[in-house]
Amino acid sequence: MTADSKSKKRAPKAKLATTEGGGTVVFSFRVSPDIADKWNQKIEASGYNKSEFFRRAVIDNKTQVVEYSNHAQQAIYHLAKIGNNFNQVARILHTANLDGKLSEEMLERAVDYLSRLTESVERLADRAR
Structure with missing residues (x-):
């Protein structure tokens, strides 16, 4: 070569x-x-x-490129992984609901809770940025 x-x-x-x-x-x-x-x-x-x-x-972009500290990069990485886990849980919940193993009411409650958790994780990620 x-x-x-x-x-x-x-x-x-x-x-x-x-x-x-x-x-x-x-x-x-x-x-x-x-x-x-x-x-x-x-x-x-x-x-x-x-x-x-x-x-x-x-x-013409006026965006400023900011270099994150190693700790901030690690925090953002782990928070993104947590968000991925929430998505996996939501998929499992929807599948259980479709299979008749989880009531519509329980699905709604669980998805609502996951949504609130996701919002919290997103706020944490914004702070880390």
Whole structure:
């Protein structure tokens, strides 16, 4: 393996699309349908196409990048894991309800409790940020 092939393997995941005037790099990622709807509304209101909208959003962005302490990163990681566990419990509860092993009333109470726990975890994560 040559030094060139090693460096190519470490390159960021972006597709190279050639155009007449030279090359461009395509970035792609996934978002939820809700976020896509919100973005599409903003894009339409801006009068720009998607590419120009995101170019301007990134270049003109006033967001400040903050480096978290190691403890804050660990706290956020563990809080995210707790949130994942809540989602797993909710799935199990819904399955038990569908199988007739859990009443509708108990399901509602449990899901309500999980929702309140999730909100608490989200508030903790916001504080850690």
